[in-house]
Amino acid sequence: MIINGVQIDETFAEAFNMRGTRVIITAQNLKWAYHAANAMTGFATSVIGCGVEAGIECEMTEDETPDGRPGVSILMFAMGSKVLMQQLETRMGQCILTCPTAAAFSGIDSDEKINLGKNLRFFGDGYQTSKLISTKRYWRVPVMDGEFLCEETTGMVRAIGGGNFLILATSQPAALAAAEAAISAMKKIPNVIMPFPGGVVRSGSKVGSKYKTMFASTNDAFCPTLKGATNTELSPEIESVMEIVIDGIGFDDIAESMRVGIQAICDLGKASGVKRISAGNYGGKLGPHHFKLHEIMGSHKL
């Protein structure tokens, strides 16, 4: 398949089951909501080393947040519920409780609940107060700037992590510019995050390594400087590859974000230096969710 001069490989991205949650962070203004959210989603690029993958989903206006202040929505994903609960509580305690004027609320309804402020309340040392408003319980914890307000729990849902595509370009600046264009378009899609720095990964990995202690290592087949030394996937003119990884609440959310991202790159045209779009997989044996590039982009064939 070729779209606007960019080749779309006949391959698929292989993704895995995860557990996900959403938290709404509000503050006195958007600046402090971002300070809190950036801290909470920091060091959360990959479950391999961070425990969770997290990112800011979108900004929220005063009309959209529970307490009528500006805020942001955060999505957080982990391989299991236990890790997700542990990471959420730790990050809430160190990043939201500590951030001036920040408050936290559940952003998703589910029968499965995980703690948001349920245990953080003990920081109040007996002076904490609970309020059951409608059907939701909130905790008010006295802190030095006033009160820290936090909903007791948030919902936990089944989710998907590891949707991805690869951008193959003739230069590093061209690959990065295309990735930025894709991320800009993908950020408008709800229910998904791109957890890596700026949404882009330069160090895509393969499973296993020649070293016993490593269970993932560089994806040498897509490393341009190894074209002559390995079983490369790259043609001679490819000089740089960037990957975009997507986690989302549902299959369709991830597929739609991949579609708009790839389309944004294709819209740049052949002259941008992007030659191919591919995707990472493990032969279909590990992840149950397969995002087939041709099916996703099918309606846009030229």
Add this chain to the structure above:
Amino acid sequence: MTQLTFTPKQPLMHSLDCSQLTPDLLKGLNISQIGSISLQHQRVSDLFEMTGDDTENIVFKNSSPFYDNVGKNMSLGSITLEGDAGSYLGFGLKNASIHCKGSTQAFAACNMVSGLLRIDGNTGDFLGGASSGLRKGMRGGTVIVKGNAGDRVGDQMRRGLILIEGNVGDYCASRMIAGTIGVLGDVGKYACFNMKRGTLLLTKRPKLHITIQDCGSHTLPFLSLLFKSFKPFNTQFSNIETKRVQRFVGDAACSGNGEILLISHSP
């Protein structure tokens, strides 16, 4: 189906236990079966004219302060009193609604668990309190009073919301365990006596005893959530917009951590 309506054949001269006339207990009964129910040795059909067949929506026309225990332990449907009610209106009310268009006697919303109780007139003592021998009063739900309330509002209240647009008597929020009480009018003496936790939301500062401590004026973010939750109810509390309050904490006499939030009128 039309609502089941009870109209007294003649004015009552004594109190009447109406606890058997709830949607729960009348469900599936026809008019003749309902008429044969005995209320204090008198048949319902001897006391009331009955019309309608919808047992989930019951109306008491021309009701009086002799109607005790209306809506007792009711868990479905609605009851409307087009007049006054006696004691224990909405006793143990759960997931249902009662609307009294007149005034009530004492112990309204006693032991209430959930649901909505609206009183357009005044109510007596121990609104939302506990019944004799129990150590926990109202455990949930919402009570809206358009008029005044008597003494001991929310005595030993455990959870829920009481909003009173008029005045309240003495010992408001006494022995309160948790929950929220709002009063727009004047509050009597000894407010929050032996209060453990919970919130008393006021617009006028009452005379407070020495064991209620002033913690200063603050802007509390949670108030926007609280005030937003008032919006579905037809009450003047929905008009409150400020989040600026003066906070008092007590009752220190029992190491209590309850609070009085005095709404600030200045911008």
